[in-house]
Amino acid sequence: ARLTVIDTDPGIDDAIGILLALASPEFAIAGITTVAGNIGIDTTTRNAGRLLAFAGREGIPVFKGAAAPLSRPGPEPLNLHGEDGIGGVALPDPARLPQSRPAVEWLAELLLEQPSGTVDVLALGPLTNLAQLILDRPEAAKRIGRIVAMGGAIHERGNVGPRSEFNLWADPEAAAAVVRSGLPLVLVPLDVTRRVRATRDFTNELAASGKPVAAMVGGLIEAYFESSTNQESRPLHDPCVMLFALAPDLFRLESLHLSVCTESPEEAGALTVEEAGTAVQVAIAVDAPAVLGLLAGRLTAT
Numbered sequence: 114a115r116l117t118v119i120d121t122d123p124g125i126d127d128a129i130g131i132l133l134a135l136a137s138p139e140f141a142i143a144g145i146t147t148v149a150g151n152i153g154i155d156t157t158t159r160n161a162g163r164l165l166a167f168a169g170r171e172g173i174p175v176f177k178g179a180a181a182p183l184s185r186p187g188p189e190p191l192n193l194h195g196e197d198g199i200g201g202v203a204l205p206d207p208a209r210l211p212q213s214r215p216a217v218e219w220l221a222e223l224l225l226e227q228p229s230g231t232v233d234v235l236a237l238g239p240l241t242n243l244a245q246l247i248l249d250r251p252e253a254a255k256r257i258g259r260i261v262a263m264g265g266a267i268h269e270r271g272n273v274g275p276r277s278e279f280n281l282w283a284d285p286e287a288a289a290a291v292v293r294s295g296l297p298l299v300l301v302p303l304d305v306t307r308r309v310r311a312t313r314d315f316t317n318e319l320a321a322s323g324k325p326v327a328a329m330v331g332g333l334i335e336a337y338f339e340s341s342t343n344q345e346s347r348p349l350h351d352p353c354v355m356l357f358a359l360a361p362d363l364f365r366l367e368s369l370h371l372s373v374c375t376e377s378p379e380e381a382g383a384l385t386v387e388e389a390g391t392a393v394q395v396a397i398a399v400d401a402p403a404v405l406g407l408l409a410g411r412l413t414a415t
């Protein structure tokens with residue numbers, strides 16, 4: 114199993130990604146670090162604890178990370194996923210409080226105590242924590258095995274701006290620092306995540322499986338439908354990060370030279386493919402039926 118840290122802002126699709134990771138023995142989850150994004154930091158941190166309590170995995174520690182972007186105020190939480198950030202789905206209260214150590218401090222220590230290259234980070238939210246690690250603790254950051262991050266749009270339109278995707282838009286300076294760092298990075302943009310969609314049939318199948326984790330994910334997707342005008346299907350953005358880590362052969366990777374736009378508000382977080390950019394591995398296409406099958410298989414197995 115790979116030693117793995119999940120950096121996240123749960124978030125309905127974050128919650129599904131976390132439950133998938135918990136159901137996958139390929140990941141030895143060292144801890145969950147949280148960030149403000151879909152909703153404020155206290156709520157994302159609490160949600161991480163609630164998901165671990167639900168899964169009976171409270172041995173995994175939760176570390177509270179950045180409450181705001183690196184170098185700009187806000188953005189105000191969009192409350193895209195309801196007032197509690199996860200669509201009002203019933204989850205137990207965590208029995209454990211989050212750890213008192215700040216996320217970045219813990220992550221740096223973990224990276225320094227483990228052999229270099231053996232800790233992966235699965236990033237499901239704005240990239241503030243990782244950017245802070247890179248800027249403040251470069252000696253630790255360079256020991257990361259690989260970052261797989263959901264974010265950006267290449268050929269697709271954005272979801273918060275014409276070319277901007279939420280996670281990069283929410284903290285463009287952080288995203289730029291992570292891309293520019295040259296650390297091993299796989300970006301999973303909207304080009305892929307918009308193709309991996311839960312239909313009502315998929316949701317009903319999970320809900321009807323009689324398996325608690327699958328039923329919980331069915332309920333989360335149901336809540337996700339309630340916040341949308343598209344009643345046909347919903348994109349499963351963040352779980353694509355775990356799915357890529359589990360089955361890279363089901364994705365097509367391209368090495369692209371990318372820059373993150375931080376200037377105009379219109380374009381904040383937009384990616385530009387240009388020679389001056391940094392080489393990043395980008396998941397550009399996916400075998401959607403196959404990854405959905407993998408997801409359903411994992412969720413219904415326990």
Ligand code: BDR
Binds near residue numbers: 127193279
């Ligand atoms: C990303 O934005 C968030 O709302 C989701 O959790 C996902 O990480 C999709 O653009």
Ligand code: CA
Binds near residue numbers: 123
């Ligand atoms: Ca997220």
